[in-house]
Amino acid sequence: xxxxxxxxxxxxxxxxxxxxxxxxxxxxxxxxxxxxxxxxxxxxxxxxxxxxxxxxxxxxxxxxxxxxxxxxxxxxxxxxxxxxxxxxxxxxxxxxxxxxxxxxxxxxxxxxxxxxxxxxxxxxxxxxxxxxxxxxxxxxxxxxxxxxxxxxxxxxxxxxxxxxxxxxxxxxxxxxxxxxxxxxxxxxxxxxxxxxxxxxxxxxxxxxxxxxxxxxxxxxxxxxxxxxxxxxxxxxxxxxxxxxxxxxxxxxxxxxxxxxxxxxxxxxxxxxxxxxxxxxxxxxxxxxxxxxxxxxxxxxxxxxxxxxxxxxxxxxxxxxxxxxxxxxxxxxxxxxxxxxxxxxxxxxxxxxxxxxxxxxxxxxxxxxxxxxxxxxxxx
Amino acid sequence: xxxxxxxxxxxxxxxxxxxxxxxxxxxxxxxxxxxxxxxxxxxxxxxxxxxxxxxxxxxxxxxxxxxxxxxxxxxxxxxxxxxxxxxxxxxxxxxxxxxxxxxxxxxxxxxxxxxxxxxxxxxxxxxxxxxxxxxxxxxxxxxxxxxxxxxxxxxxxxxxxxxxxxxxxxxxxxxxxxxxxxxxxxxxxxxxxxxxxxxxxxxxxxxxxxxxxxxxxxxxxxxxxxxxxxxxxxxxxxxxxxxxxxxxxxxxxxxxxxxxxxxxxxxxxxxxxxxxxxxxxxxxxxxxxxxxxxxxxxxxxxxxxxxxxxxxxxxxxxxxxxxxxxxxxxxxxxxxxxxxxxxxxxxxxxxxxxxxxxxxxxxxxxxxxxxxxxxxxxx
Numbered sequence: 125x126x127x128x129x130x131x132x133x134x135x136x137x138x139x140x141x142x143x144x145x146x147x148x149x150x151x152x153x154x155x156x157x158x159x160x161x162x163x164x165x166x167x168x169x170x171x172x173x174x175x176x177x178x179x180x181x182x183x184x185x186x187x188x189x190x191x192x193x194x195x196x197x198x199x200x201x202x203x204x205x206x207x208x209x210x211x212x213x214x215x216x217x218x219x220x221x222x223x224x225x226x227x228x229x230x231x232x233x234x235x236x237x238x239x240x241x242x243x244x245x246x247x248x249x250x251x252x253x254x255x256x257x258x259x260x261x262x263x264x265x266x267x268x269x270x271x272x273x274x275x276x277x278x279x280x281x282x283x284x285x286x287x288x289x290x291x292x293x294x295x296x297x298x299x300x301x302x303x304x305x306x307x308x309x310x311x312x313x314x315x316x317x318x319x320x321x322x323x324x325x326x327x328x329x330x331x332x333x334x335x336x337x338x339x340x341x342x343x344x345x346x347x348x349x350x351x352x353x354x355x356x357x358x359x360x361x362x363x364x365x366x367x368x369x370x371x372x373x374x375x376x377x378x379x380x381x382x383x384x385x386x387x388x389x390x391x392x393x394x395x396x397x398x399x400x401x402x403x404x405x406x407x408x409x410x411x412x413x414x415x416x417x418x419x420x421x422x423x424x425x426x427x428x429x430x431x432x433x434x435x436x437x438x439x440x441x442x443x444x445x446x447x448x449x450x451x452x453x454x455x456x457x458x459x460x461x462x463x464x465x466x467x468x469x470x471x472x473x474x475x476x477x478x479x480x481x482x483x484x485x486x487x488x489x490x491x492x493x494x495x496x497x498x499x500x501x502x503x
Numbered sequence: 504x505x506x507x508x509x510x511x512x513x514x515x516x517x518x519x520x521x522x523x524x525x526x527x528x529x530x531x532x533x534x535x536x537x538x539x540x541x542x543x544x545x546x547x548x549x550x551x552x553x554x555x556x557x558x559x560x561x562x563x564x565x566x567x568x569x570x571x572x573x574x575x576x577x578x579x580x581x582x583x584x585x586x587x588x589x590x591x592x593x594x595x596x597x598x599x600x601x602x603x604x605x606x607x608x609x610x611x612x613x614x615x616x617x618x619x620x621x622x623x624x625x626x627x628x629x630x631x632x633x634x635x636x637x638x639x640x641x642x643x644x645x646x647x648x649x650x651x652x653x654x655x656x657x658x659x660x661x662x663x664x665x666x667x668x669x670x671x672x673x674x675x676x677x678x679x680x681x682x683x684x685x686x687x688x689x690x691x692x693x694x695x696x697x698x699x700x701x702x703x704x705x706x707x708x709x710x711x712x713x714x715x716x717x718x719x720x721x722x723x724x725x726x727x728x729x730x731x732x733x734x735x736x737x738x739x740x741x742x743x744x745x746x747x748x749x750x751x752x753x754x755x756x757x758x759x760x761x762x763x764x765x766x767x768x769x770x771x772x773x774x775x776x777x778x779x780x781x782x783x784x785x786x787x788x789x790x791x792x793x794x795x796x797x798x799x800x801x802x803x804x805x806x807x808x809x810x811x812x813x814x815x816x817x818x819x820x821x822x823x824x825x826x827x828x829x830x831x832x833x834x835x836x837x838x839x840x841x842x843x844x845x846x847x848x849x850x851x852x853x854x855x856x857x858x859x860x861x862x863x864x865x866x867x868x869x870x871x872x873x874x875x876x877x878x879x880x881x882x
Contacts, residue, residue: 130827130831131824131827131828131833132833132835134834135834135838136835136838137519137838137839137842138819140516159831160802164802164823168805168824174821174823174824174827175824176819176820176824423543424546424547426547436516436518440517442555444539444543444547444553445547445554448509448510448538448553451538452509452534452538454509454510454511455513455837456513456514456515456516458834459514459516460516463516
């Protein structure tokens with residue numbers, strides 16, 4: 125899912141987004157709640173109508189942004205109090221409140237509010253793939269203690285129960301809350317599995333959350349700074365415990381190889397700002413790895429970013445031209461690089477789906493790793 | 504002609520540009536010469552190949568930017584010496600040099616280097632349409648003296664003669680200059696009429712410039728701060744003296760009503776940053792006039808910017824959504840507003856061409872003025 129934080133995929137129009145192959149986008153509840161406001165969006169008929177995107181939308185709960193962006197937050201059993209990063213205004217988000225906001229937004233998939241550990245205390249994602257299971261002992265590297273992870277997981281379960289109860293009440297009687305204009309009666313709600321990097325906590329979280337009963341489930345609290353192999357381990361431990369007939373969503377991941385590896389471990393759905401954010405920073409993701417477009421070696425390179433790619437950017441423009449636009453600070457550079465990165469991600473997922481259908485996913489996985497490297501690409 | 508200063512129309516991809524109806528774009532020689540450099544572009548096969556736009560391109564001579572952007576410029580009979588606005592590097596532009604640069608760029612239409620008065624000393628364009636012929640006496644308002652205008656006009660004629668001679672030499676024998684890689688042997692060259700706001704100077708300039716003999720002619724040195732009625736007078740005086748069978752190009756104009764009025768006076772071709780720049784500043788041009796999208800009155804306005812407009816933006820998005828994107832600082836706001844403004848300009852020109860064909864241009868002109876106002880639009 126391309127991330128459309130404030131009702132737009134940064135640098136793109138929706139026809140670019142569709143052309144890149146997107147079927148569903150993600151909107152950020154925190155940002156839309158603060159501006160332009162979920163009540164205004166509800167009066168416009170919901171988020172689909174307001175932003176002019178008639179296709180599926182998933183909204184997060186706002187929790188991740190509260191834990192990573194907002195200032196002076198205070199977590200109690202009731203919910204989170206925080207100050208808006210826009211104007212410092214005092215705000216509050218509760219499990220019921222996050223459900224109500226998303227009911228007004230009318231997304232197709234709403235997420236429950238969860239408590240995160242790690243999001244506010246993360247260190248740069250390391251690429252040290254040699255780290256193994258021993259990392260579990262180096263729990264201080266993760267930025268939180270197991271007892272923190274347990275407390276947040278247990279609170280997340282209690283919050284999930286409240287969010288589900290609120291959701292079901294709104295679904296059964298949309299008129300139950302006079303100030304909640306339900307704009308999409310068919311909205312689904314996903315529960316979120318927490319528990320940090322501890323397998324036992326993850327299993328507990330799965331059992332309790334699946335016990336509440338949601339349309340489907342997400343794995344949260346990963347890609348917040350832990351070593352990538354540890355993330356894979358947690359996904360590999362958790363995903364198979366989730367109901368087989370429902371989509372499994374890994375929140376906030378990741379690099380292209382993460383997608384391949386996490387699909388291998390049972391994940392169906394991803395969201396990440398990486399393809400769009402890295403594009404604006406001049407990084408193209410290709411089947412060979414990362415191409416840093418500002419590098420002087422591309423100044424007269426007439427090849428497309430990725431000769432095997434069918435996106436508009438690769439069909440039309442050279443590395444030399446894209447480098448020129450990026451160096452000149454032209455907005456069009458961000459647009460064209462984003463078009464490529466999104467297409468690359470969505471095409472990778474489409475090829476994965478196809479390979480699964482043909483029973484050849486393991487072959488795709490091997491070939492992918494033979495070609496792809498996280499180190500910047502050489503000419 | 505949409506303005507693609509550095510090889511891109513700001514905020515758009517070329518498929519947006521084509522979709523808006525553009526058949527020809529303008530590239531700025533000054534900017535492209537400084538970065539990425541006309542020699543690099545020539546090695547890539549010329550500007551069309553480098554930027555991936557296979558349709559017509561007009562390049563200016565670079566003179567206007569030297570006179571308006573560059574620092575510490577010094578004009579001599581030989582040409583202009585100046586410092587790059589990018590890095591302060593000492594540069595020089597001569598009539599022959601500007602011709603050579605454009606030969607390397609390989610645009611379809613090259614412009615001669617001219618000397619401008621007014622560009623560096625302009626005051627904000629006034630909208631006081633009540634000013635009449637008496638303005639000619641208030642020549643100090645224009646920012647230059649008639650004697651300055653005469654000197655610049657006469658030098659421009661001498662420069663035009665040198666530019667044409669260079670152009671013809673390159674055309675007859677593309678190998679004549681070892682360091683000039685001619686990338687478009689079919690390039691045309693337009694002369695430029697100068698003479699400020701003085702009718703006698705304009706007539707002199709026409710006679711001398713047409714005497715040299717170019718594929719077609721432009722009127723330069725207007726829209727640099729003079730009252731709009733005075734600009735119309737100069738256009739009305741000058742355009743009819745230019746060869747009837749050749750396109751007449753008014754450089755750097757203007758507002759939508761300027762296009763209608765200057766077509767009425769004999770102009771065929773325009774360029775202006777106004778539709779693209781104003782879009783980035785949140786101003787939409789509509790058949791009613793200027794719509795300032797940030798105004799609070801649009802925060803819940805579900806109508807498109809212009810209900811009579813067929814552009815992607817008006818077909819898809821509401822004023823409320825566009826306002827939200829603009830207030831949030833989303834790049835997509837600039838893109839969507841630019842898509843509309845360009846479509847509006849190009850559609851206006853298309854309707855003008857059609858009306859001329861049907862003999863109903865005067866009717867279009869009257870109806871246009873009945874609807875259009877330069878004052879910000881009321882809801």
